[in-house]
Amino acid sequence: QEFSTREKPSHKPPINGYTVGLTLLACIGGLLFGYDTGIMSGIQLFFGKAEGMRPMSTLWVEVIVSVTPGVAAFGALVAGKASDKFGRRVIIIFASFTFLVGSIICGVAPSKWFILGGRATLGVAIGFASMIIPVYISEAAPLHLRGALVTCYQLMITTGFILANAVAAGFAYVDPVNLGWRLMFGFAAVPSILQLIGFMFLKDTPRYLYSKGRTDEAEAVLTKVYGGDDEWVQYDLSVIEEATRQEMEIQKSQGSSPTILRVFRTPHVRKALFIGCSMQMFQQFVGINSILYYASEIIKGAGIKDDIMNLWISCGIAAVQSVGTFAPMKLIEKWGRRPTLLTSMAAMVVALAAMGTAFMVIN
Missing domain, CATH: 1.20.1250.20 (MFS general substrate transporter like domains)
Structure with a gap:
């Protein structure tokens, strides 16, 4: 915001x-x-x-x-x-x-x-x-x-x-x-x-430079970022100033307590943090990283013995992941975040079940 x-x-x-x-x-x-x-x-x-x-x-x-x-x-x-x-x-x-x-x-x-x-x-x-x-x-x-x-x-x-x-x-x-x-x-x-x-x-970021009192340097970097458009430079600088002021006010009102404690004391922030972290946690539990890290061994276990062919198939798996990262950017605008997320979860269930079944048949 x-x-x-x-x-x-x-x-x-x-x-x-x-x-x-x-x-x-x-x-x-x-x-x-x-x-x-x-x-x-x-x-x-x-x-x-x-x-x-x-x-x-x-x-x-x-x-x-x-x-x-x-x-x-x-x-x-x-x-x-x-x-x-x-x-x-x-x-x-x-x-x-x-x-x-x-x-x-x-x-x-x-x-x-x-x-x-x-x-x-x-x-x-x-x-x-x-x-x-x-x-x-x-x-x-x-x-x-x-x-x-x-x-x-x-x-x-x-x-x-x-x-x-x-x-x-x-x-x-x-x-x-x-x-x-x-x-x-x-x-x-x-x-x-x-x-x-x-x-x-x-150069370093304008926000970091401003936080260290190097306002002139921050403005100079913004001038480069906006191609000399002074109207945008001054607007962005004012956004940084306001954000810095609000951060200082929050720190003043909350005292010296650690940020994580302030998060847990604020109900709506705590809920958002819990939901966000839970989604990331379950994403990891699916095991996609293990599949990517051991793709060559998984493919070998599926019967592909030629190492070079194995690697090109692994490349295709990585390409599908890239498409899966890019596609939701457009789908979110059309379907919304929740339906897109639920569709993705359903697809993961089907894919994992299919892979597990395939290895049961092979072995």
């Missing part, structure tokens, strides 16, 4: 190169999120046979796969406080560098212990990026585009899964046991470097 002491301009501001650039660079973080979590589906077909990796037990594979999202959860917990102290831009640069280091460690790893360390490093990067990049986009993009541009980040995560499977299939042609799987890990260094260099030339 926007609150401002100024009247909202009636015209739309121009979209300029700065806005496009910051969005593309920020969305690389989503791409890396999807890529680095999805690439293990292809790599696990090959790396256990490599010199220095044997014997690779099922437990080891599970630990290497799961350490990344596990560490990411802890990274996300500290990312918010860190970005408030050091700035959104600095934290994204740190995440980009950590993505780069993690991919290099995994790519050159002489043993499975090094892969485990590299995957944990990638978990730190994913935790920080997934927490801060949507905040950066929502605070730095033009007001009328913020919702759409944050959605672009979510779409890039699913695109990352597609890219991971396509890259895995491509490098599977290049001595996959000794070299190919290393190239699969190392490929993530390319977008990491692009994001790292790109953010060196971007």
Whole structure:
């Protein structure tokens, strides 16, 4: 919700190169999120046979796969406080560098212990990026585009899964046991470097700069964002001023109690938080991440023994997920949120039942 002491301009501001650039660079973080979590589906077909990796037990594979999202959860917990102290831009640069280091460690790893360390490093990067990049986009993009541009980040995560499977299939042609799987890990260094260099030339968000008393810098960034349209610059600046004032009033009235306690003391906010968190929790319980992480093993269990064919089928599964992310954006406008959600739940029940039945028949 926007609150401002100024009247909202009636015209739309121009979209300029700065806005496009910051969005593309920020969305690389989503791409890396999807890529680095999805690439293990292809790599696990090959790396256990490599010199220095044997014997690779099922437990080891599970630990290497799961350490990344596990560490990411802890990274996300500290990312918010860190970005408030050091700035959104600095934290994204740190995440980009950590993505780069993690991919290099995994790519050159002489043993499975090094892969485990590299995957944990990638978990730190994913935790920080997934927490801060949507905040950066929502605070730095033009007001009328913020919702759409944050959605672009979510779409890039699913695109990352597609890219991971396509890259895995491509490098599977290049001595996959000794070299190919290393190239699969190392490929993530390319977008990491692009994001790292790109953010060196971007500024922090106007809201963060304003919160630190750097009003002139905040206005200068808004001037870039709105292509010099002073009417929109002043309006957005007034929105930031009003939001900051309201936050200070809330903090003053609520005292020094932690935010989470204030949330639980406010009935309507507590209810919204419970519903939102429950939906996310049940989404994870469905097991979609396990299906994506172990897609190659699931497909092999279904009777597809050719590894390269396996990876291209995995790419198709990731592509369907991407369509499933994009389609509801249009359906919500036509059907509404609740019917769309219930339809999705029904489809998940049917899909899981069909998959379980298929494996019962196969086995």
